[in-house]
Amino acid sequence: MSLSLSPEEQAIAAGQDGAGMAMRIVAESARLLGAPRLIPIASTHIDGALYHGDSGTLFAERLVESGAKVAVRSTLNVGALDLMGCSRIRLEEPQRGMARRMMEAYRKLGCEQSWTCAPYQAGHRPALGSDVAWGESNAVVFCNSVLGARTNRYGDFLDIACAIIGRAPDYGLHRPDNRRARLIFDVSGLSPSFLGSEIAWPVLGSLYGREVGNAIGVVTGVASHPGEDALKAFGAAAASSGAIGLFHIAGVTPEAPDVETILAGPEPEAVIRVTPQMVAKARAGLSTTAAGKAIDAVAIGSPHLSHAEFDRLERLIAGRRLAVPVYACTGRHALALLEQDGRRKRLEASGVVIVADTCVVVTPIMPELSNGVLMTNSGKFAHYAPGNTGYAVLYASLADCVESAVLGKPVFTDIAA
Amino acid sequence: MSAAAEILVPGKAGEGTALVLTAPISFWGGVDPKTGRIADVRHPQHGEVIAGRVLFLPGTIGSSSASAVLMELVHNGRAPVALVMHEPDAILLLGLIVAREMGWETPIAARLERGAFDTYRGAVVTVAADGAVSAAV
Numbered sequence: 001m002s003l004s005l006s007p008e009e010q011a012i013a014a015g016q017d018g019a020g021m022a023m024r025i026v027a028e029s030a031r032l033l034g035a036p037r038l039i040p041i042a043s044t045h046i047d048g049a050l051y052h053g054d055s056g057t058l059f060a061e062r063l064v065e066s067g068a069k070v071a072v073r074s075t076l077n078v079g080a081l082d083l084m085g086c087s088r089i090r091l092e093e094p095q096r097g098m099a100r101r102m103m104e105a106y107r108k109l110g111c112e113q114s115w116t117c118a119p120y121q122a123g124h125r126p127a128l129g130s131d132v133a134w135g136e137s138n139a140v141v142f143c144n145s146v147l148g149a150r151t152n153r154y155g156d157f158l159d160i161a162c163a164i165i166g167r168a169p170d171y172g173l174h175r176p177d178n179r180r181a182r183l184i185f186d187v188s189g190l191s192p193s194f195l196g197s198e199i200a201w202p203v204l205g206s207l208y209g210r211e212v213g214n215a216i217g218v219v220t221g222v223a224s225h226p227g228e229d230a231l232k233a234f235g236a237a238a239a240s241s242g243a244i245g246l247f248h249i250a251g252v253t254p255e256a257p258d259v260e261t262i263l264a265g266p267e268p269e270a271v272i273r274v275t276p277q278m279v280a281k282a283r284a285g286l287s288t289t290a291a292g293k294a295i296d297a298v299a300i301g302s303p304h305l306s307h308a309e310f311d312r313l314e315r316l317i318a319g320r321r322l323a324v325p326v327y328a329c330t331g332r333h334a335l336a337l338l339e340q341d342g343r344r345k346r347l348e349a350s351g352v353v354i355v356a357d358t359c360v361v362v363t364p365i366m367p368e369l370s371n372g373v374l375m376t377n378s379g380k381f382a383h384y385a386p387g388n389t390g391y392a393v394l395y396a397s398l399a400d401c402v403e404s405a406v407l408g409k410p411v412f413t414d415i416a417a
Numbered sequence: 418m419s420a421a422a423e424i425l426v427p428g429k430a431g432e433g434t435a436l437v438l439t440a441p442i443s444f445w446g447g448v449d450p451k452t453g454r455i456a457d458v459r460h461p462q463h464g465e466v467i468a469g470r471v472l473f474l475p476g477t478i479g480s481s482s483a484s485a486v487l488m489e490l491v492h493n494g495r496a497p498v499a500l501v502m503h504e505p506d507a508i509l510l511l512g513l514i515v516a517r518e519m520g521w522e523t524p525i526a527a528r529l530e531r532g533a534f535d536t537y538r539g540a541v542v543t544v545a546a547d548g549a550v551s552a553a554v
Binding site: 021024025028029032033047048050052053054055056058059062135137153154155156157158243387388 | 486
């Protein structure tokens with residue numbers, strides 16, 4: 001089936017302005033994807049403003065110079081700089097200047113200065129069943145799975161091009177039939193105490209991503225809603241270890257009131273029965289080193305910390321002084337609340353380094369160490385930190401991360417699956 | 418030997434020594450955008466440089482920033498002289514589509530069955546503007 005553009009779309013594509021450029025980029029992508037047409041979208045979340053090199057900055061500035069503006073609500077994912085000045089970024093000139101120009105160009109295009117990988121906790125929550133074009137793998141999976149809005153994984157350049165023309169290629173997860181589950185991921189064999197623990201969801205997400213790959217599955221055996229931050233951690237981990245764009249949890253996520261409703265056929269193509277052994281292996285796989293005598297830092301907030309997660313962090317620290325820094329990555333939406341009640345100052349006085357607008361795996365923040373050890377409670381940080389920062393990773397619960405940061409050495413509480 | 422391949426993204430015809438990858442690659446994190454060197458230590462062709470080569474790709478994996486890396490390679494003059502792919506990867510090829518929109522000279526990308534890749538290994542290969550892939554004997 002070949003792509004068919006409306007007369008209006010063809011007229012836009014013929015233009016020499018920024019909208020023409022954007023329309024041609026979206027249409028060429030649609031042709032490669034085999035989409036028959038473009039569909040209107042309600043919003044975008046843009047991952048393209050993170051600096052990877054000068055060409056991306058020049059592209060964004062070309063769009064600005066040619067008069068382009070986003071046609072729909074568009075939030076921005078993290079950039080390479082902390083524009084709020086909470087943390088010190090070790091990016092050198094001339095890259096630093098080019099990264100700043102890039103962030104500035106996206107602002108001029110009309111994007112909201114959200115600078116967060118958790119836009120869904122910063123007031124950007126598209127309606128169930130609406131079509132949107134989102135980038136950033138954890139945001140995509142949350143948007144599809146927890147909100148029930150429809151998006152594919154929109155990569156750099158295509159995200160802003162869709163935002164400018166307010167349209168996206170009609171394929172993949174925009175089509176209801178492609179959103180149905182083909183396999184079951186059954187966690188009923190795990191203990192309720194493990195499922196109620198805070199490490200359950202990032203660890204299960206990491207296992208889910210590896211087992212399910214790019215297929216669509218439904219999780220069964222979950223007795224009650226685990227909370228939005230747990231689903232955020234599950235999706236982020238699953239989208240790091242696999243190419244997950246959408247998951248369902250029977251009785252929890254909006255498109256899966258029960259298993260039967262969301263399955264594509266009368267029988268699933270496969271059933272993965274999760275055992276405590278599988279969980280133990282997945283949990284161990286999140287660490288890349290054995291626990292030694294010391295840790296150098298703790299990093300949390302991938303995806304960005306919510307206000308509720310800062311509450312937990314503060315309760316766990318309980319006014320103590322940290323021996324090694326806790327890098328707490330978040331967005332302006334949570335930072336604003338922290339500043340209102342004086343908590344930012346209290347946390348920083350304890351030794352927490354708040355990182356806003358960006359995070360520790362996308363831009364150089366933590367000191368360069370040859371044998372650094374980082375502890376984290378994030379499945380996503382565990383996946384990307386070794387390659388992007390050079391630190392070895394120890395995976396642990398938030399409570400253990402905080403205790404370890406207070407003592408400067410790794411502490412683990414046993415949580416059996 | 419020669420084969421008529423389908424054009425995925427039009428571009429400048431290219432000639433160079435074939436680099437046939439034996440495993441899929443993630444451009445983001447897998448290829449250094451400044452040099453074109455394959456940086457993924459787990460990739461079988463780790464250490465090879467894709468710049469100036471006719472690059473045969475059996476598949477691509479990973480990040481949605483692959484397009485940004487390919488465009489950066491074009492901008493830095495470190496792109497392959499042609500890409501030959503088993504199947505189109507819209508995210509990667511977007512790097513060429515956007516670079517063309519920027520007015521930069523981009524290599525052609527053509528589609529060829531991966532079963533035919535082996536016959537080009539190590540040969541000097543030309544990908545013509547009409548998509549024909551041929552090797553000097």
